[in-house]
Amino acid sequence: QVQLVESGGGLVQAGGSLRLSCAASGRTFSSRAMGWFRQAPGKEREFVAAITWSGSTTYYADSVKGRFTISRDNAKNTVYLQMNSLKPEDTAVYYCAGKSSNIIVTTEEYDYWGQGTQVTVSS
Secondary structure (H helix, E strand, O other): OEEEEEEOOEEEEOOOOEEEEEEEEEOOOOOOOEEEEEEOOOOOOEEEEEEOOOOOOEEEOOOOOOOEEEEEEHHHOEEEEEEOOOOHHHOEEEEEEEOOOOOOOOOOOOOEEOOOEEEEEEO
């Protein structure tokens, strides 16, 4: 099993920045693809970004491309989501997710999920 714990959420004004962290514990972290998803009130959970274990390949939803950056530090068993130029429509609960393989997917076919961290962007 892999346990994932997100942190770094909060309230920020539009145009501001936040960095989310996802700390993993349990089984091997470095051989797994990791992703971030988000769920806004009244909406379905949606893909945000994903990264392979080496960090050499990343993928982003069109809505965040150019504003968000996913990265990881395998030595620290942590994946990050740097969010810049935040907009009110980025308001959501953000979830970290891990796969048992190194294949990036944009659907919810991940094996491990964190509990989520709230991000609120005020206008």
